[in-house]
Amino acid sequence: MTWALLITAFVISTCGLIYELIAGTVASYLLGDSVTQFSTIIGVYLFFMGVGSFLSKYVEKNIILTFVQVELLVGLVGGSSATILFFMFEYVENFRILLYSLVGIIGVLIGIEIPLLMRILKGQLEFKDLVSKVFTFDYVGALLASLVFPLVLVPYLGLVRSSFLFGIFNVLVAIWTLHLFRKEIPWLNSMRTIAFTLVVGLTLGFAFSEKLVKMAETTSYHEHIIYSKSSPYQRIVITGGKRFKLFLNGNLQFNSQDEYRYHEALIHPALGSLPEAKKVLILGGGDGMAAREILKYPQVESITLVDLDPALTNLFSKQKLFIELNQDSLNSPRVKVINKDAFVWLRHCKQKFDLVVVDFPDPSNFSLGKLYTDTFYRQVKKVVNPDSLVVIQSTSPYFARNSFWCVVSTLESVGFKTIPYHAYVPSFGDWGYIIAWEGGASDSAGFQFGHHYPSGLKYVSKDSVASMLDFPADMKPSVREVNKLNNQSLVHLFEAEWDEYAETF
Amino acid sequence: MPKPSDSDDTRIKRSTFLKGLIGLAIAGGTGKFLYDRYNTLAHVPVRLLGPSMDFGHMVRDGSLKLDPNAPVSKKVKVLIIGGGIAGLSAGWWLKKEGIEDFMLLELEGKTGGNSASGENRVSAYPRGAHYIPLANAESTYVRMLFQELGIIETVDATGIATYNDLYLCHDPEERLFKDGSFQEGLVPNRGLRPEEKAEIERFFKVIVDYRNRRGSDGKPAFAIPLDLSSRDEEFLALDKMSMEQWLKQNNFSARPLLWYVDYCTRDDYGAKPADVSAWAGIHYFAGRRGRAANAEQNAVVTWPQGNGFVVQKLTEKLASHITTDACVFHIESKADAVRTAYIDRKSRKTFLIEADHLIFACPRFILPRVLKQDASKKSIDLDYVKEVVYPPWMVANITLRSLPPARGIARAWDNVCYLSDSLGYVVATHQNISTRLSSPTVITYYYPLADRRPDNGRMALYRADPEDWKESIVEDLMRMHPTIDRYIESIELWPWGHGMVSPGLGYIWGDTRQKLLQDLDRIVFAHSDMSGISNFEESQYRGVEAAIKVKAQLS
Numbered sequence A: 001m002t003w004a005l006l007i008t009a010f011v012i013s014t015c016g017l018i019y020e021l022i023a024g025t026v027a028s029y030l031l032g033d034s035v036t037q038f039s040t041i042i043g044v045y046l047f048f049m050g051v052g053s054f055l056s057k058y059v060e061k062n063i064i065l066t067f068v069q070v071e072l073l074v075g076l077v078g079g080s081s082a083t084i085l086f087f088m089f090e091y092v093e094n095f096r097i098l099l100y101s102l103v104g105i106i107g108v109l110i111g112i113e114i115p116l117l118m119r120i121l122k123g124q125l126e127f128k129d130l131v132s133k134v135f136t137f138d139y140v141g142a143l144l145a146s147l148v149f150p151l152v153l154v155p156y157l158g159l160v161r162s163s164f165l166f167g168i169f170n171v172l173v174a175i176w177t178l179h180l181f182r183k184e185i186p187w188l189n190s191m192r193t194i195a196f197t198l199v200v201g202l203t204l205g206f207a208f209s210e211k212l213v214k215m216a217e218t219t220s221y222h223e224h225i226i227y228s229k230s231s232p233y234q235r236i237v238i239t240g241g242k243r244f245k246l247f248l249n250g251n252l253q254f255n256s257q258d259e260y261r262y263h264e265a266l267i268h269p270a271l272g273s274l275p276e277a278k279k280v281l282i283l284g285g286g287d288g289m290a291a292r293e294i295l296k297y298p299q300v301e302s303i304t305l306v307d308l309d310p311a312l313t314n315l316f317s318k319q320k321l322f323i324e325l326n327q328d329s330l331n332s333p334r335v336k337v338i339n340k341d342a343f344v345w346l347r348h349c350k351q352k353f354d355l356v357v358v359d360f361p362d363p364s365n366f367s368l369g370k371l372y373t374d375t376f377y378r379q380v381k382k383v384v385n386p387d388s389l390v391v392i393q394s395t396s397p398y399f400a401r402n403s404f405w406c407v408v409s410t411l412e413s414v415g416f417k418t419i420p421y422h423a424y425v426p427s428f429g430d431w432g433y434i435i436a437w438e439g440g441a442s443d444s445a446g447f448q449f450g451h452h453y454p455s456g457l458k459y460v461s462k463d464s465v466a467s468m469l470d471f472p473a474d475m476k477p478s479v480r481e482v483n484k485l486n487n488q489s490l491v492h493l494f495e496a497e498w499d500e501y502a503e504t505f
Numbered sequence B: 001m002p003k004p005s006d007s008d009d010t011r012i013k014r015s016t017f018l019k020g021l022i023g024l025a026i027a028g029g030t031g032k033f034l035y036d037r038y039n040t041l042a043h044v045p046v047r048l049l050g051p052s053m054d055f056g057h058m059v060r061d062g063s064l065k066l067d068p069n070a071p072v073s074k075k076v077k078v079l080i081i082g083g084g085i086a087g088l089s090a091g092w093w094l095k096k097e098g099i100e101d102f103m104l105l106e107l108e109g110k111t112g113g114n115s116a117s118g119e120n121r122v123s124a125y126p127r128g129a130h131y132i133p134l135a136n137a138e139s140t141y142v143r144m145l146f147q148e149l150g151i152i153e154t155v156d157a158t159g160i161a162t163y164n165d166l167y168l169c170h171d172p173e174e175r176l177f178k179d180g181s182f183q184e185g186l187v188p189n190r191g192l193r194p195e196e197k198a199e200i201e202r203f204f205k206v207i208v209d210y211r212n213r214r215g216s217d218g219k220p221a222f223a224i225p226l227d228l229s230s231r232d233e234e235f236l237a238l239d240k241m242s243m244e245q246w247l248k249q250n251n252f253s254a255r256p257l258l259w260y261v262d263y264c265t266r267d268d269y270g271a272k273p274a275d276v277s278a279w280a281g282i283h284y285f286a287g288r289r290g291r292a293a294n295a296e297q298n299a300v301v302t303w304p305q306g307n308g309f310v311v312q313k314l315t316e317k318l319a320s321h322i323t324t325d326a327c328v329f330h331i332e333s334k335a336d337a338v339r340t341a342y343i344d345r346k347s348r349k350t351f352l353i354e355a356d357h358l359i360f361a362c363p364r365f366i367l368p369r370v371l372k373q374d375a376s377k378k379s380i381d382l383d384y385v386k387e388v389v390y391p392p393w394m395v396a397n398i399t400l401r402s403l404p405p406a407r408g409i410a411r412a413w414d415n416v417c418y419l420s421d422s423l424g425y426v427v428a429t430h431q432n433i434s435t436r437l438s439s440p441t442v443i444t445y446y447y448p449l450a451d452r453r454p455d456n457g458r459m460a461l462y463r464a465d466p467e468d469w470k471e472s473i474v475e476d477l478m479r480m481h482p483t484i485d486r487y488i489e490s491i492e493l494w495p496w497g498h499g500m501v502s503p504g505l506g507y508i509w510g511d512t513r514q515k516l517l518q519d520l521d522r523i524v525f526a527h528s529d530m531s532g533i534s535n536f537e538e539s540q541y542r543g544v545e546a547a548i549k550v551k552a553q554l555s
């Protein structure tokens, strides 16, 4: 019996420390700044353990029953703690209150346990033996927990599952205690029923935790999430309130506050030079913002928008908030939305367009990198006339200058002439675009901006465009490569450049 | 002595018993539920397919007999037996030469042989050959075909080809899982000691040297097709020692290098360096000199269905000449014609074809089983056929919900695990130009049974339960992707009892191959086993050369 109880001490302390570590890790994930999170959580936890120990003296009757009840509660609260934290992050106003309350509750309960256990063991051991043994097991348990947590639990089980697992251990201790003292405990049967129900509940939590984790993953954005959805193509997340941001796969696509700068700079320098433009093609741009800018030109008769993700185009053609922002462009009779893969669609396209707008996410992975290759631009070439223009968003010439100029070189390698330019968009930083055109052999004069802009633009004007054309020395490239399907130079450059940038901050 | 009353303790009460039962049921139920959830593999369906065995066995044991009075069903000028790359290439050439009076018989329901492919709702995928390197300058037939099929788009004045970008293997091409994560390329480059690194560099220096060497006859030391190689004794001597001996002789002993060479000989020949001639081993590295205007020198072309792409194109061109499900079991060479009998595997009817010339494009081990010798003449000695070795392979096509995560660099087309007995896997959807983040895919897993004698390997190949294969394959893959079991939707096993020929010591430049190269009256041969190295270029070369010979005999 004594040994059984000492092992109990061991399990309890392991579980306790694990919950603390889980809370610390979850808090660092969600709130950042792990030093602060871990120190405040350890502090709060230890303090409340003290509170628990203090309270234990008010337990006078039914010590064993109380011990079992506390154990069950720890199992329930501790076991579901990671899940609660991940889930509630989106919904509670002040996440820290929830966090510290949970840590506090677990602290109090664990704080009660050890003194109670010592009192249970009192009759069986001499005092000095009792203290030495209980604390030995307590501390060994702590050592085990602190080793197992980073080496085994986090990598193999993850936080949510680990927390359920240790909740189950706690409840098993309770069941074991019930068994050891089955003759002395009142309400034996109802306690047993509760304990078994808890085991089943926690086990189910453990089994389905993967789904839970998935649902909780969206919480890594710093702002309130107002919409999130995983389509087969990407993960769409929108955060904010009145002003909002769109993220695709975690990368910011626009901020409603300054997206007009990005989209005006994307469209007007090119389209303002094409007074005869009738047919426009947008590749990507499922948010309808580029279409909104294009619709300001009465001469444009039709816009074909090819974006692979119906989830995105539906969102921006049906939801009030977004329709307000894109001025219902996707429902305009002049706009035709096609949900196809741009590369595949282009290969079968037989039409010609006066303006092609290429607005894809940055080349942050190998499948997106394919949309910036010479092979892709050769397909683009098939759908333009000699006097058509193409405009391409091409990442930041400041943060990723070699990447930006790699897009320029790639366009030139397939015979396009290019005019690179850049605009300042506060949410993104300095952002780059390229106007490209085929230009026949006769066209040696090059390209002239027409500056036929619609009224009401907030950013693009004759003067601002002039400044967009200037590239200072810190935006000039150090290497020039052509991006091909079989070298994916751009993705390699892009990764290296953004990594470097991320490291310095 | 009166016993203390203990009835309460020892007798189980009915209610306790019932509660216990319920408890057990709950525990059992949850247990099973959990087991099922985590043992996802148990539900993964595994299908055992493979080249058809039934008729093969009937051919072998001689149970298929030709009725001596059977009428001739058809007469043709040329009959090709075998619809692998060699047979199809023979047909392709005949057609180019304007010869239309020929027929091609293929045992299986589809042409392709070792370059066969399959397809499911996710993707097409290879069941054998899956890539072709850039063609060398001397590989003229390959270049001709590539231009015809649009694989090569243009060739400039200096002979440098521009390949179709969509067919060139997209980047990242290869990655190696070593020391817990994926590195770029297959040559070990992480965690090496300086002397290991130096040795690897020295090895490639030697290789580059061989690649650029020419013999006293002016021919390249290692050419593709290999019959165009120099016959300089200096190089041919390499055929008499094993790759393992050669490595030892040249003081190559770094483990990462030895692993890499071992991987390469298993990859190309299905055999270990000890069982492969050094000439063949070096040819793998030094033979490839193909260049392209728009790709690096070591680039390859590939398609979702692997070389099945080329098979399909050739098959379309020859459609009206091809008869599938045709199992040839009888060949008789007469003075004026060759009589060939086949059984239609579907209708089980026998047909007799009389041809002026026969191109035998099956693996040579089939020949003694089908060739009926003329009892009145001195019999032809076919014993040399036993010297031709075809190691067995297991190929598994695994359909995944999406590619599972792994540590290290991003997913590549070819994915290999250091020190594994398998060759890893290639990704069928790698050449897709679609942008889906994570989509279902098919991976093709290659496992040559190189560590035992081929006949023992064949027994192991067929004896093991498909479920056991499934388990060992998934276990192997889990070294690279610990969670892959949760991504698997289904597995197709494709055992190759006789995979490709492997070039043992003295095979390529010794007597056996000389015998394989000889015609037999009106029978001309075409198969990669006549090269001793089995790849697309050799098979095609054998096919075209056979067609050229026949053409010469026709006119």
Ligand SMILES: Cc1cc2nc3c(=O)[nH]c(=O)nc-3n(C[C@H](O)[C@H](O)[C@H](O)COP(=O)(O)OP(=O)(O)OC[C@H]3O[C@@H](n4cnc5c(N)ncnc54)[C@H](O)[C@@H]3O)c2cc1C
Pocket (backbone or CB within 6 Å): B059, B081, B082, B083, B084, B085, B086, B087, B105, B106, B107, B108, B111, B112, B113, B114, B115, B127, B128, B129, B130, B131, B132, B307, B326, B327, B328, B329, B361, B362, B363, B366, B393, B395, B446, B496, B499, B500, B526, B527, B528, B529, B534, B535, B536, B537, B539
């Ligand atoms: C697992 C594996 C992977 C490979 N990977 C590659 C690769 O990536 N790249 C590469 O270049 N090469 C690869 N190869 C080599 C491959 O063998 C060659 O590329 C090529 O496909 C061989 O063609 P073949 O025509 O010489 O022979 P085979 O493919 O053997 O063709 C012989 C044909 O004859 C038929 N046949 C046999 N018996 C009869 C009969 N009685 N009646 C009628 N027909 C009959 C067969 O069904 C078969 O279609 C691989 C081989 C294997 C086994």
